[in-house]
Amino acid sequence: MLQPFYRILIELTNGRISSAALKKFSRSVWSRRLISGYAKVYNIDKEEIADDIHSFKSLHDFFTRRLKADARMIDDDERSVASPVDGVLEDFGDINVKKQIVVKGKSYSILEMLGDDTSVQRYLNGKYMVLYLSPSHYHRIHAPVAGKVISRRILGRKSYPVNRMGMKYGRSTLSKNYRNITEVEHEVGHMAIVKVGAMFVNSIIITDESEHLSKGQEFAYFSFGSTVVLLFEKDTFHLSESMPIPSEIRVGEKIGYVRNN
Template identity: 55%
Template sequence: MIQGLYRLLIELTNGRWSSGLLKRFARSPVSRFVIPSFARIYQLNQKEMEKELAEYPTLHDLFVRTLKKDARKIDLNADTVVSPVDAVLEDVGPIKETSEILVKEKTYSIGEMLGDEDILSKYLNGTYMILYLSPSHYHRIHSPVNGTVTKQWQLGSKSYPVNKWGLKYGRRTLSKNYRVITEVKTNYGHVAIVKVGAMFVNSIETTHKGSELVKGGEIAYFSFGSTVVLLFEKDIFQMDKTIHTPHDLKMGERLGILIK
């Protein structure tokens, strides 16, 4: 019953009209009046923001805020993988030969997530990591590795919640939601950065120029809280032993190392 009710509420609140209303409100001058309460409710760290709270003209501008220089420390060791976002590490595990992963007791298909059988073959028996951003998080996305972009593509249309409730009760949220996928070739193998849209707002804006990515460099931003899924080829990634799930992460924090 709970599952059915939850899905009904998702469908009712995730239509084109409701998404459009939220987008228009968040970008309107009127939305600035809710900024103080939003910052208080979500306990935003105003000391690290590049601007004062009163300087953000709309709620959207606050969502996509930038931080002061050196607000995040990037692990720049050549073989490390860093968190591309401020987020909660919700899950990590193996990608099965069938392309399936098990998240919150639900099975998802990496093949459906990627939508490309040729690219999928690289990640079978590899590793996945799921990083969830809440509305309180910094929404800019950065490269977790140094490398060259080999392909970038978009899939999906609507977006359902990707928090723990969405993962538990939603239908194929990670592989059905609107998403922008960037595949990167490193000196150790391939890494896919899957940026997954969240409830209401599908906007994922790409900001990097050219094909070369530098670890810690900005590559995109979300217009609302969402999720990043990292996929690693077989036998190239070793997670840091100090990390567990769930685990709060800051952008630039070490997730593990790449190995040959």
């Protein structure tokens, strides 16, 4: 009974009108009154924010805040893959020959996720990683490796929740939600950075459209908490042994290594 009820609930709360209303309010001056309470409830470290908390003109501005230059250190090992976000490493595993990943017991089609069979072929038998951002996390996205951007595209229209309940009861959220995809060719292969929209707001903004990315470079942000799925080409990635699942991670922390075949 719970599963169909939850599905109906999240579909009703993800309509065009409610999405537009929330988006409009979060960008209005009226939402500014909620910033201090929001920071307190989510225990956000105000000392690491680049600007004074009272300088933000709207809740959206606070959601997309930048941090001080020294707030996140980028791992300097040339072979390391750095976390692109502050969040929770929710899952890690294999991309199987059926063009699927299995996250928390549910299968997701990477053909559907990427929308291009040529891209899918790159990642068959490779690895995937799921990074979840809650509303409390820093929302800007940084490059996990240095490399050349070979593809950018946007797929999907609506978005359903990507929190634990949404992942459990939603329909193929990771592969069907609105998503902004960046594919990068790095020193030993390719990887896809799939930025997945969350319920209500599909705002994933690219802040740097350079052809080349440096590791740790900011290049996008979420307007609200969401999820990043990383896909790695076969035999090009090794998870750091110190990474339990689930675990809290921060931008720039080493999550693994790229490696030759």
